[in-house]
Amino acid sequence: MNAAWTAVLVVGVATIALKAAGPVLAGGRELPLGSARVVNLLAPALLAALVATQAFASDEALALDERGAGLMAAAAAILLRAPLVVVLLVAAVTAAGLRLIA
Amino acid sequence: MRALFLHTAGSVLARMPDSTASTKSQSRRPGYGAGLRAVAPLLPAVLAFGVSFGVLADAAGFGATASIVMSLTTFAGSAQFAIVSVLGAGGTVAAAIVAAVLLNARYGPMALSAASVFRGGRLRRLLEAQLLVDESWALAQRDGEFDRRVMIGAGLGLYVGWSAGTAIGVFAGDSIGDPAALGLDAAFPALFLALLAPLLRNRDALAAALLGAGIAIALTPITPAGIPVVAATAACLVGLRRPAAQPSRSAEESRA
Numbered sequence: 001m002n003a004a005w006t007a008v009l010v011v012g013v014a015t016i017a018l019k020a021a022g023p024v025l026a027g028g029r030e031l032p033l034g035s036a037r038v039v040n041l042l043a044p045a046l047l048a049a050l051v052a053t054q055a056f057a058s059d060e061a062l063a064l065d066e067r068g069a070g071l072m073a074a075a076a077a078i079l080l081r082a083p084l085v086v087v088l089l090v091a092a093v094t095a096a097g098l099r100l101i102a
Numbered sequence: 103m104r105a106l107f108l109h110t111a112g113s114v115l116a117r118m119p120d121s122t123a124s125t126k127s128q129s130r131r132p133g134y135g136a137g138l139r140a141v142a143p144l145l146p147a148v149l150a151f152g153v154s155f156g157v158l159a160d161a162a163g164f165g166a167t168a169s170i171v172m173s174l175t176t177f178a179g180s181a182q183f184a185i186v187s188v189l190g191a192g193g194t195v196a197a198a199i200v201a202a203v204l205l206n207a208r209y210g211p212m213a214l215s216a217a218s219v220f221r222g223g224r225l226r227r228l229l230e231a232q233l234l235v236d237e238s239w240a241l242a243q244r245d246g247e248f249d250r251r252v253m254i255g256a257g258l259g260l261y262v263g264w265s266a267g268t269a270i271g272v273f274a275g276d277s278i279g280d281p282a283a284l285g286l287d288a289a290f291p292a293l294f295l296a297l298l299a300p301l302l303r304n305r306d307a308l309a310a311a312l313l314g315a316g317i318a319i320a321l322t323p324i325t326p327a328g329i330p331v332v333a334a335t336a337a338c339l340v341g342l343r344r345p346a347a348q349p350s351r352s353a354e355e356s357r358a
Binding site: 003004005006007008010011012014015016018019020021022023024025026027028029030031032037038039040041042043044045046047048049050052053054055056057059060061062066067069070071074076077078084085087088090091092093094095096097099 | 120128140143144147163164165172173175176177178181185189190195198199203205207208209210211212213214215216218219221222224226227228231232234237240241243246248249281282284285286287288289290291292293294295297298299301302306307308310311312313314315317318319322323325326327330331334336337338339340341342
């Protein structure tokens with residue numbers, strides 16, 4: 001088995017297990033109130049971390065580049081209550097425009 | 103297109119703090135179709151990144167079948183890009199696997215946060231959970247609750263787009279240009295911010311978001327990729343600091 005298939009198999013099985021663990025082991029059950037309050041805060045914490053890393057991380061370094069500018073433009077669109085598709089377009093067009101100039 | 107526009111706007115962005123109490127009693131819940139419609143604006147970007155994954159995997163000597171099977175089974179963009187870039191640069195298969203598993207480790211807490219809404223037997227829950235990726239998980243956050251059917255509808259759209267894009271990239275090559283030149287990489291942080299905004303309706307959520315972003319930024323230069331997002335989940339522990347429903351105790355604490 002070559003390197004590609006080894007990676008496909010091992011990472012595939014690991015990813016399936018990571019995604020399934022919570023829903024299979026704890027699925028369909030209401031969480032106790034205290035842990036529910038903590039678990040409900042996973043969404044804002046994870047979303048904010050995704051925003052931060054996808055806009056400002058480049059592999060293992062911080063980077064302030066066109067994605068950050070796109071994010072700022074998107075934040076303005078969100079504050080103006082623009083539809084989601086407009087928010088995405090504003091971010092993409094800002095980043096693409098700046099790259100075109102650079 | 104206009105209908106799609108309005109729907110997406112209405113369902114994702116216009117749900118600001120005014121609509122808190124009504125979710126439980128609403129008889130008409132958003133369904134699979136709502137998930138598909140919500141994810142539609144993202145599909146061009148997902149397809150484009152699928153194509154570029156196919157192109158890169160092919161260039162790294164992955165072979166057509168392994169590339170497409172990876173998109174069908176792993177179904178997680180960042181981890182797949184990490185694998186082909188590590189192997190393509192002459193790295194070991196162990197290094198590629200470790201990088202990819204670290205990048206996907208966030209799916210553990212993400213799926214756990216949604217676990218209580220999964221229904222049916224274990225096999226069904228296992229299969230449905232495979233449609234959970236960053237975007238479908240984020241789009242399924244509705245009024246502070248996780249909507250399983252929106253996640254499934256959005257996840258199916260992403261799954262088809264990502265896998266089809268990979269196949270196009272493998273077989274048709276670099277036909278649509280570099281997604282970064284089109285600014286498509288900037289669309290993803292914008293998406294997550296747009297989905298985060300309506301969740302920030304109380305102080306605990308705001309604190310968890312700020313702390314989560316802070317942890318991720320602080321760890322990015324000093325840990326392997328993937329760790330910052332996983333570590334950011336610790337920010338949800340701000341929910342422990344005081345019971346939200348007992349103002350008398352928090353008053354005592356603030357006096358101390």
